[in-house]
Amino acid sequence: MNSDRANFSVGQLVTHRLFEYRGVVVDVDPHFLGGEDWYQQMAHTRPPKDRPWYHVLVDGAEYQTYVAERNLEADDSGAPIRHPLLGQYFEGLGEGHYMLRQKGN
Numbered sequence: 001m002n003s004d005r006a007n008f009s010v011g012q013l014v015t016h017r018l019f020e021y022r023g024v025v026v027d028v029d030p031h032f033l034g035g036e037d038w039y040q041q042m043a044h045t046r047p048p049k050d051r052p053w054y055h056v057l058v059d060g061a062e063y064q065t066y067v068a069e070r071n072l073e074a075d076d077s078g079a080p081i082r083h084p085l086l087g088q089y090f091e092g093l094g095e096g097h098y099m100l101r102q103k104g105n
Contacts, residue, residue: 005030006052006069011090011098013075014056016067018045023056024081024098026064026089034066047071057083 008014012025032039032049039049047068054072056065059081078096090098 008052008054008069008072008074011100013077013079013081013096013098014054014072015075016056016065017071017073021061022059022075022077022079022081023065024059024083024086024090025054026057026085027055029053029055032068043068045071057081057085057089059083 006028008025008028010025010028013022014025015022030052032053034053047070052069054067054069056067056072058065060083062084064085076096078093080093081098086098087101089101091101092099
């Protein structure tokens with residue numbers, strides 16, 4: 001992934017600009033990696049495919065979303081995210097950013 005192009009990083013708290021939900025980034029794609037059918041059905045505002053897209057765990061939900069960079073903004077609240085998969089990715093929240101879980105050998 002070309003991380004110097006991405007505005008958000010894994011563990012960062014974000015808010016969706018249109019739907020106003022909060023979440024945490026768990027993965028970053030350098031460009032859209034989904035299928036054309038999904039894009040046509042789900043990406044109604046037709047965000048650019050050549051910019052980063054993010055996998056986000058949604059606060060208070062049991063699902064994750066796939067979101068174009070232009071639809072996200074930083075969430076500086078520092079409030080924790082509630083999601084059942086949070087512990088699979090992160091050790092905890094520190095200074096407004098989730099810390100990646102250390103993988104063992």
